[in-house]
Amino acid sequence: MNLYSINTGHFKLDGGAMFGVVPKSIWHKLNPADENNMCSWALRCLLIEDGNRLMLIDNGMGNKQDAKFFGYYFLHGNDTLEKSLNKHGFTCDDITDMVLTHLHFDHCGGSINYNSDRTKLEPAFKHAKYYCNEKHWEWATHPNPREKASFLKENILPIKESGQLNFISEISKLINGLSFIEVNGHTEGMMLPIIEYKENTIAYMADLIPSAAHIPIPYVMGYDTRPLETLKEKESILNKAVENNWTLFFEHDPSIECVSLEKTEKGVRKKESFLLNIL
Structure with a gap:
């Protein structure tokens, strides 16, 4: 098995929303905001090469939305999904398995593209099986008002229409x-991949712990639908991770890909940060 970090660009989200009840006087030291209170975040995915299988976990926000949409989220940087795959010698056509942790636009927007004349939406990974939690699929396709703006039907429905959807x-x-x-x-039914790699266990954190700055238990995003449930889930996984020497892989940290953990008097905290490719 080989693992590759796949960078699909950066985008911006409101710092207050990303850190919830944590005051700006604290979080701005962790990820400084611009004049509009927006912080830059990564759109980092993970590629697993295992024999003749090439599995991608999440795929960023894509590039098919209009200028108004990108005016809200400020996609920036030189990285794209295609460039990152190409750097490792692959293309979208090589992907055999597309695993979606959940269906918020910044995790699945690259699933679907327009055809050449922008008249039809079609899967970006035409040879892949797409995987999603069935409970989450129902949640996303019948969205509540709080999350509706994150579940874009053009990112989701064509997956099922193509016949490539699996649960x-x-x-x-x-x-x-x-x-x-x-x-x-x-969100309901988010899936966290846990990968046994060489002598390491890598936990893909998706949006449970989006960045290294979110490791402390109270640092919970304002986007979470059940923040008290997130507290319990974070505590359980962080304890399991530190006890079993797991590596955490972050989807949204602007600079840190991976960390090891240690227990301190303040709770579980980052021990060391490093790139995935040193494992």
Whole structure:
């Protein structure tokens, strides 16, 4: 098995929304905001090469939305999904398995593209099976008012229409060394991939712990639908991670890909930060 960090660009979100009840006087030291209170965040995905399988976990926000949309989220940087795949010798056509932790636009927007004349939406990974939690699929396709703006039908419905949609759960075994933990604080049925890699266990944090700055238990995003559930889930996974020497992989940290953990008098905290490719 080989693992590759896939950078699809950066975008901006309101710092207050990203840190919830944590005051700006504290969080701005962790991720400084611009004059509009917006902080830059990564759109970092993970590619697993296992024999003849090439599995991508999440795919960023894509580029098919209009200028008004990108005016809200400020997609920036030189990285794209295609460039990052190409850097490792792959293309979108090589992807055999597309795993979606959940269906918020910044995690699944690259799933679907327009055709050449922008008249039809079609899967970006035409040879891949797409995987999603069935409970979350129902949640996303019948969205509540709070999350509706994050579930864009053009990112989601064409997956099912293509016939490429498959459902997974915590007991699914897509490849050896890959398992899942279901969490429900951020959104219903989000799936966290847990990967056994060489002598390491890598936990893909998705939006449970979007960045290293979110490791402390109270640092919970304002976007979460059940913040008290997130607190419990974070505490459980962080304790398990530190006890079993897991590596955390962050989808949204603007600069840190991975960390190891340690227990301190303040709770579980970052021990060391490093790039995925040193493992």
